Amino acid sequence: MSAPAATETLVRLTGVTKVYRMGDVEVQALRGVSLAIAQGGLTAIMGASGSGKSTLMNIVGCLDRPSAGRYELAGRDISGLSRAALAELRNRTLGFVFQSFNLLARTSAIENVELPLLYAGVPGRERRRRAVAALGRVGLADRLRHHPAQLSGGQQQRVALARALVMEPRLILADEPTGNLDSTTSAEVMALLQQLGDGGITVVLVTHESDIAAYAERVIVMRDGCVQSDHAQQPLRAPEPAAAAPAMLAPTTAVERPALAAPTGAAR
Amino acid sequence: MSLFQVFRVALRALVRNKLRSFLTTLGIIIGVGAVIAMVAIGEGAKARVQEAFASVGSNMLIVLPGATTQGGAMGGFGSLPTVTWEDLEAIQSELPSVRWAAPSLRSAGQLQSDEQNWSTQINGTTPEYFELRGWKIARGSGLSSSDVEAGTKVVVLGQTVVEKLYGNNADPLGQLVRIKSMLFQVIGVLEKKGQSPVGQDFDDAVFIPVSTYRSKIQGGLGNYIAGVVFVGAASAADVTRAQSEVTALLRERHRIQPGADDDFSIRNLTEMAGAMQQGTNTLTALLASIAAVSLLVGGIGIMNIMLVSVTERTREIGVRMAVGARPGHILAQFLVEALTLALLGGLIGVGLGLLTAARLASAFGWPMLVRPEIIALAVGFSALVGVGFGLYPAHKASRLDPITALRYE
Ligand SMILES: Nc1ncnc2c1ncn2[C@@H]1O[C@H](COP(=O)(O)OP(=O)(O)O)[C@@H](O)[C@H]1O
Ligand SMILES: [Mg+2]
Numbered sequence: 001m002s003a004p005a006a007t008e009t010l011v012r013l014t015g016v017t018k019v020y021r022m023g024d025v026e027v028q029a030l031r032g033v034s035l036a037i038a039q040g041g042l043t044a045i046m047g048a049s050g051s052g053k054s055t056l057m058n059i060v061g062c063l064d065r066p067s068a069g070r071y072e073l074a075g076r077d078i079s080g081l082s083r084a085a086l087a088e089l090r091n092r093t094l095g096f097v098f099q100s101f102n103l104l105a106r107t108s109a110i111e112n113v114e115l116p117l118l119y120a121g122v123p124g125r126e127r128r129r130r131a132v133a134a135l136g137r138v139g140l141a142d143r144l145r146h147h148p149a150q151l152s153g154g155q156q157q158r159v160a161l162a163r164a165l166v167m168e169p170r171l172i173l174a175d176e177p178t179g180n181l182d183s184t185t186s187a188e189v190m191a192l193l194q195q196l197g198d199g200g201i202t203v204v205l206v207t208h209e210s211d212i213a214a215y216a217e218r219v220i221v222m223r224d225g226c227v228q229s230d231h232a233q234q235p236l237r238a239p240e241p242a243a244a245a246p247a248m249l250a251p252t253t254a255v256e257r258p259a260l261a262a263p264t265g266a267a268r
Numbered sequence: 269m270s271l272f273q274v275f276r277v278a279l280r281a282l283v284r285n286k287l288r289s290f291l292t293t294l295g296i297i298i299g300v301g302a303v304i305a306m307v308a309i310g311e312g313a314k315a316r317v318q319e320a321f322a323s324v325g326s327n328m329l330i331v332l333p334g335a336t337t338q339g340g341a342m343g344g345f346g347s348l349p350t351v352t353w354e355d356l357e358a359i360q361s362e363l364p365s366v367r368w369a370a371p372s373l374r375s376a377g378q379l380q381s382d383e384q385n386w387s388t389q390i391n392g393t394t395p396e397y398f399e400l401r402g403w404k405i406a407r408g409s410g411l412s413s414s415d416v417e418a419g420t421k422v423v424v425l426g427q428t429v430v431e432k433l434y435g436n437n438a439d440p441l442g443q444l445v446r447i448k449s450m451l452f453q454v455i456g457v458l459e460k461k462g463q464s465p466v467g468q469d470f471d472d473a474v475f476i477p478v479s480t481y482r483s484k485i486q487g488g489l490g491n492y493i494a495g496v497v498f499v500g501a502a503s504a505a506d507v508t509r510a511q512s513e514v515t516a517l518l519r520e521r522h523r524i525q526p527g528a529d530d531d532f533s534i535r536n537l538t539e540m541a542g543a544m545q546q547g548t549n550t551l552t553a554l555l556a557s558i559a560a561v562s563l564l565v566g567g568i569g570i571m572n573i574m575l576v577s578v579t580e581r582t583r584e585i586g587v588r589m590a591v592g593a594r595p596g597h598i599l600a601q602f603l604v605e606a607l608t609l610a611l612l613g614g615l616i617g618v619g620l621g622l623l624t625a626a627r628l629a630s631a632f633g634w635p636m637l638v639r640p641e642i643i644a645l646a647v648g649f650s651a652l653v654g655v656g657f658g659l660y661p662a663h664k665a666s667r668l669d670p671i672t673a674l675r676y677e
Pocket of ligand 2: 053055
């Protein structure tokens with residue numbers, strides 16, 4: 001586990017397939033996907049609608065299990081884990097950003113961000129402190145008490161981002177995070193994601209817009225449940241977001257943190 | 269995630285839907301309220317019956333001439349006198365468990381004052397009668413032993429008789445009334461006693477010395493008592509013993525062979541009171557179980573709303589699962605929500621039930637009787653209903669697939 005960050009593999013899929021059965025009809029959403037993603041950096045997954053991007057994200061995000069094949073997260077096979085163990089893994093190692101934000105309605109920004117901490121059993125005062133810090137990192141320090149309905153789309157997505165990073169996960173998964181945003185706010189969100197990637201968090205995002213994929217240093221293209229192409233590129237650098245102070249985005253290097261704790265044995 | 273946090277999350281969800289939460293708990297509120305009020309009504313009725321029996325006289329036996337049953341039917345008592353004045357004497361003097369014994373000879377008769385007349389019950393008895401029945405004199409004096417010895421023509425009136433002959437609140441002391449065309453002097457008025465458990469008016473009666481009764485009203489049976497004997501036991505605990513002692517004494521005195529039927533019968537009013545109480549207990553249980561059914565209906569209401577709530581909040585559940593809520597967290601959240609609903613309903617129901625009980629108590633003039641264990645039981649039962657009926661929806665929520673939940677529209 002002392003390998004340098006650049007070479008450590010966080011996500012490793014080997015021959016992963018996913019079959020959905022709806023009565024007699026079988027849908028092959030993934031047909032043998034093998035890929036590895038290292039710790040840190042921004043990876044974009046592209047592809048036509050129905051090509052299996054979301055299915056892949058769900059499996060990588062431990063929300064779903066492969067029908068066949070092997071998925072290792074930080075060197076650990078997750079196929080045998082219970083629902084509770086997967087939940088704990090999502091809580092401590094993963095963060096999610098969704099196209100539709102998925103914030104709890106009529107619940108303040110800070111309470112939304114506190115949610116993962118709540119399930120991690122972090123005590124109240126500490127929870128509050130960390131949630132405030134996370135909202136500060138996404139430039140929403142002045143919107144703590146706002147409810148989703150009182151925030152713009154871009155602000156809501158930044159709250160979601162704060163919620164995704166408040167547990168200091170190793171992997172953030174964003175399924176079309178800019179799908180509901182205009183180009184200006186999209187750029188802001190991408191800047192944040194890019195900085196998180198630079199800071200050592202692995203960020204995987206799904207998009208079908210090439211100007212969003214341009215921010216990534218690696219682009220995987222899916223087609224009919226298979227990886228069609230997979231290439232590295234020189235990422236477009238996003239402009240510094242005005243709201244987020246650079247100090248708040250200080251990199252948290254993944255290698256300095258302990259290896260992924262055994263989900264069931266993790267402290268409670 | 270602490271229990272406190274679970275409660276907070278649950279409370280927030282309930283507060284968010286105030287009206288719905290209230291309507292959901294309404295079933296429990298009505299159920300618990302009904303249980304409390306119904307049990308209070310039952311208990312009030314019971315107390316009322318007890319009171320009525322207390323006015324009949326406590327620790328009391330009535331010895332009737334004639335056998336209890338003959339081929340299953342009640343023997344017509346009084347038709348064949350078997351108990352003698354010596355028997356009465358013996359009961360009074362020989363039995364340690366007996367404190368008082370008094371004859372009661374009665375017949376219907378007309379009373380005439382100067383202006384009015386009134387048909388009532390004329391009783392011939394002794395001073396002990398009033399003692400053992402616990403009847404007090406409101407005005408004047410009661411019958412005395414010397415009245416009985418001398419056979420004086422004095423009378424003690426019941427309140428109803430006073431009202432009929434002299435009007436409300438009149439003072440008839442010293443007045444002369446005519447009974448069977450003989451003049452009797454009113455020496456006392458009894459306290460108002462109200463109705464017997466079977467609706468007989470205790471106050472519609474007059475009392476004269478038993479000796480006077482025998483010589484002037486209805487004589488002729490010589491040694492036999494043409495009426496009944498009231499026996500007062502020394503204490504409540506002695507009633508049963510008094511009954512067996514009186515039975516043994518009379519059997520011996522009447523020379524009844526072992527195995528042969530008694531030629532008298534004994535009514536145990538304490539036993540009758542017990543039977544009546546059993547009746548009211550059954551009534552209480554019946555009312556309470558009807559009320560409990562409404563509690564059950566309330567529980568189904570909670571289940572219904574919890575199921576709706578789980579469906580409505582599917583996406584929220586998905587989000588919670590995505591950020592790390594384990595199935596146990598989701599289960600606890602919904603279970604606690606159901607429990608909170610039921611408990612809140614239970615507490616409001618207790619308040620409402622107590623109010624209703626108080627209202628009813630004052631309306632019927634009953635004592636307000638709510639036992640704390642009934643309240644505890646009702647609240648505990650509603651909590652049980654909450655958990656019981658919340659379990660299925662909560663389980664359903666906890667088994668949701670996170671992806672399906674997140675996609676739910
Ligand atoms: N829960 C499901 N049940 C049945 N079929 C599904 C389900 N989820 C996805 N699919 C199917 O799997 C395929 C891939 O879907 P998805 O991964 O959502 O594609 P993408 O995100 O690339 O648009 C599609 O054909 C879709 O219809
Ligand atoms: Mg998709």
